[in-house]
Amino acid sequence: MMNSTHIAVKIFEFEELAAATSNFHEDCLLGESDYGRVYKGQIDSNQVVAIQKVDHDRKRNFLGELCMLSWLRHPNIVSLAGYCADGDHRLLVYENVQLGSLKEHLHDSAPDKNQLDWNTRMKIASEAAKGLEYLHDKQQPTVIHRGINCSNILLGEGYQAKLSGFGFAKLGPPDGKTHVSATFEGNYGHQAPEHATTCEVSVQTGLLSVKSDVYSFGVVLLEIFTGRKDIGNSKDGEESNLIAWARPLIKDDKFSEMADPALQGHYPATGLKQAVLIANTCVQKQPHGRPTMAEVVTSLTYIAQGKYDSVTLS
Known part of the structure; x- marks a missing residue:
């Protein structure tokens, strides 16, 4: 079985993440992955994170990614800081990956x-x-x-x-x-x-x-x-x-x-x-x-x- 220690992640409201990225402004855009655009954001006053807006046609993969990343821990695996499943919005909050893909x-x-x-x-x-x-x-x-x-x-x-x-x-x-x-x-x-x-x-x-x-x-x-x-x-x-x-x-x-x-x-x-x-x-x-x-x-x-x-x- 996978590692037995479950890592809790924070649940965000959509408004929090919108505010953290100046409403997903282009100036905050880090780049794009297979799942959607990734933005640089600041949460909890000073923590810099990468916030991914999951594309509509990728939302079916949201839960799988969330489950996997809440378990996996390795320096070369992106760390999950939290997520948002607010209404129709699906977002993943990663550690800061400031250089994009x-x-x-x-x-x-x-x-x-x-x-x-x-x-x-x-x-x-x-x-x-x-x-x-x-x-x-x-x-x-x-x-x-x-x-x-x-x-x-x-x-x-x-x-x-x-x-x-x-x-x-x-x-x-x-x-x-x-x-x-x-x-x-x-x-x-x-x-x-x-x-x-x-x-x-x-x-x-x-x-x-x-x-x-x-x-x-x-x-x-x-x-x-x-x-x-x-x-x-x-x-x-x-x-x-x-x-x-x-x-x-x-x-x-x-x-x-x-x-x-x-x-x-x-x-x-x-x-x-x-x-x-x-x-x-x-x-x-x-x-x-x-x-x-x-x-x-x-x-x-x-x-x-x-x-x-x-x-x-x-």
């Missing part, structure tokens, strides 16, 4: 905004991996996140990575089973192939396991180091898939061609190669070919420390 820094940043450097990207990658390892290995039953993507990795002070977006999370299989059945809800660019295939043949209900999260995380790693979106548009307007783009370059050892141009060449060539190879193991088509998140954490930590000879995933 990883998606905004990688894909939506203004040209004049400081770009993430190599060390910061490694920090974000390794910390997000630690959060996912906690869900997979430290919880009983395990927690399958089901929504790992750049929108659901929030950044706190010092670019500390924090997983969010637990509205789709599901408890893992009991009794030694390898998977659970679940409808796919996340971004299709991050969807593991075994889940996509089984969804097609069983009315959108597919096989889900912790290795599905590992696959999604591998896509995120590729985004972090290449700067490319999971699914984007090429110059001729055709849709392109990040993994399909990356695989031939990996096969031909063209790692320098994969580096995000925003890095301007300031990265260790060996570190980039090993980080991309880790991502490649995560996005293997067969679940049994993917590593555990514990293995990913170990390898990313070695790369961040420059201990390239210690990395075993490739």
Whole structure:
């Protein structure tokens, strides 16, 4: 079972949160996640928090996120300070995540905004991996996140990575089973192939396991180091898939061609190669070919420390 110590959270009135954000003024907007806009607010006189207005079409996930975050406690999991379920309003109040989402820094940043450097990207990658390892290995039953993507990795002070977006999370299989059945809800660019295939043949209900999260995380790693979106548009307007783009370059050892141009060449060539190879193991088509998140954490930590000879995933 999950941790037995229940963490109480505060219940807010809608008017309190509206006042805390100057009626959700644009100047208070931190960014957007998969569930809605996130605003900076001040409550209890001096406590700065992030307040998420849950979009109408995501309200069915509100209770799931609330339940999960009231239990989970880890430095790389966003902490829940409270919530509001006032009338038709659904809001979640998080600890301050003042730097917004990883998606905004990688894909939506203004040209004049400081770009993430190599060390910061490694920090974000390794910390997000630690959060996912906690869900997979430290919880009983395990927690399958089901929504790992750049929108659901929030950044706190010092670019500390924090997983969010637990509205789709599901408890893992009991009794030694390898998977659970679940409808796919996340971004299709991050969807593991075994889940996509089984969804097609069983009315959108597919096989889900912790290795599905590992696959999604591998896509995120590729985004972090290449700067490319999971699914984007090429110059001729055709849709392109990040993994399909990356695989031939990996096969031909063209790692320098994969580096995000925003890095301007300031990265260790060996570190980039090993980080991309880790991502490649995560996005293997067969679940049994993917590593555990514990293995990913170990390898990313070695790369961040420059201990390239210690990395075993490739």
